[in-house]
Amino acid sequence: MRTVGLGIIGLGTVGTGVVKILHSRRAGITERVGGEVRVERFCDKVVSSKPELGIRAGTVSRDYRELLADPKVDVIVELVGGYEPARSIILEALKAGKHVVTANKAVLAKHWDEIIGSAQKAGRLVYFEAAVGGGIPVIQGLNEGLAANRIRRIVGILNGTTNFILSKMSEEGLAFDEALKLAQASGFAESDPTFDVQGIDSAHKLAVLSSIAYGGWVKLSDVYTEGITHVNPLDLELARREFGYGLKLLGISAEHDGLIEARVHPAFLPLSHPFTTVKNEYNAIEIVGDASGDVIFYGKGAGQMPAASAVVSDVIFLARQVIEGTAGKLPTVTYDEHKKLRILDRKDFLSKYYLRFTTKDKPGVLSKISGILGEEGVSISSVYQPMVADRESQRPKSVKGRPRTDPHAAHILLTTHSAPEGHIQKAVQEIDRLPTACAKTVCIRIEEP
Numbered sequence: 001m002r003t004v005g006l007g008i009i010g011l012g013t014v015g016t017g018v019v020k021i022l023h024s025r026r027a028g029i030t031e032r033v034g035g036e037v038r039v040e041r042f043c044d045k046v047v048s049s050k051p052e053l054g055i056r057a058g059t060v061s062r063d064y065r066e067l068l069a070d071p072k073v074d075v076i077v078e079l080v081g082g083y084e085p086a087r088s089i090i091l092e093a094l095k096a097g098k099h100v101v102t103a104n105k106a107v108l109a110k111h112w113d114e115i116i117g118s119a120q121k122a123g124r125l126v127y128f129e130a131a132v133g134g135g136i137p138v139i140q141g142l143n144e145g146l147a148a149n150r151i152r153r154i155v156g157i158l159n160g161t162t163n164f165i166l167s168k169m170s171e172e173g174l175a176f177d178e179a180l181k182l183a184q185a186s187g188f189a190e191s192d193p194t195f196d197v198q199g200i201d202s203a204h205k206l207a208v209l210s211s212i213a214y215g216g217w218v219k220l221s222d223v224y225t226e227g228i229t230h231v232n233p234l235d236l237e238l239a240r241r242e243f244g245y246g247l248k249l250l251g252i253s254a255e256h257d258g259l260i261e262a263r264v265h266p267a268f269l270p271l272s273h274p275f276t277t278v279k280n281e282y283n284a285i286e287i288v289g290d291a292s293g294d295v296i297f298y299g300k301g302a303g304q305m306p307a308a309s310a311v312v313s314d315v316i317f318l319a320r321q322v323i324e325g326t327a328g329k330l331p332t333v334t335y336d337e338h339k340k341l342r343i344l345d346r347k348d349f350l351s352k353y354y355l356r357f358t359t360k361d362k363p364g365v366l367s368k369i370s371g372i373l374g375e376e377g378v379s380i381s382s383v384y385q386p387m388v389a390d391r392e393s394q395r396p397k398s399v400k401g402r403p404r405t406d407p408h409a410a411h412i413l414l415t416t417h418s419a420p421e422g423h424i425q426k427a428v429q430e431i432d433r434l435p436t437a438c439a440k441t442v443c444i445r446i447e448e449p
């Protein structure tokens, strides 16, 4: 029977999950591949045997180059994460004639041109299903399943950690810091969650999806990125109660007559939108094709076994091609190094907005605010002045995350019709300079189909 040899680099959470599936599903995988998939070598920082996983210390090396030099290894499975040494491992593996499976969205987003270009030149494959959406087969869905379409738009909840945090802030009224601590204690957040909470992890994933969708490299720097660290539970509560909105961290990209728009930021969605029911570590990605219309992918976006499921599915499809002798004859994704995408400037993004002004409660303030918005061509959809201060004082003290409210300040909540971002920002800057302004205006985009 033909054998396909794997070299697995990184035996952390996902790597261990991959080994578990390769063991438990051995017979099914062999049948699917038409040959045996055998892990020939491992590479990890710590060289130790793991008998429960069938890993002998003799097969574990500290130097990944030993795996690249091993002729029995056909496929390198890179599971170290981060930019380096992942980039070097992938590029050197391709140069050494190996195919690559990676779960690493960061390195793909940052070095897409180099990695995909090198794979094409080397006639080798790079598969990366686990890079976006954990166990959700969204890469195959987009790249193969929707290949007939011109992709119009992608909207996704792409990060489980921030989705968990926003779920807890919304359901339990927790402040951001408290919800983050809970996410870490529950094992959802990474020990360093910076990339997650600042939106960078979502931006990596959006860049990868968009690069496939629009047939050119959407760089990380092309994605406008805003995280959730500044989200105040007061806005979650007010927007839910007064306007029927829920908040999600969204990655959004779209193509408008050759111009690509790409952004990651918190956004309100109507509670009737299916994404508002996506909770905790779950991800959801809506892709709109010109022929297919809307397609929604949903599932566990993080965690050992969902990510391992995606890695092993890549291994199976790659191994099948290795056995058939077709691996690398066709590239994984369409990529033309000469194709340069034009990126829509942030000031031209069109969005509806939720604005919360904190002002002195005096006659004429509202007319001044609406006048400035009008001068910038921003049309108001609804206005509301909640009695926040009164309600605050009536709340039980035991409820956590309660924002302090100046009893003399008024909150004016306002939603706008769709307007260019540049106009909104200019109006808000002017409003924040008014002598009646008590705090910086909270601006949150609204995504309403």
Ligand code: HSE
Pocket (backbone or CB within 6 Å): 131, 134, 158, 159, 160, 161, 162, 188, 190, 196, 201, 301, 302, 303
């Ligand atoms: N840290 C990511 C998340 C999981 O929270 O969704 C890996 O992509």
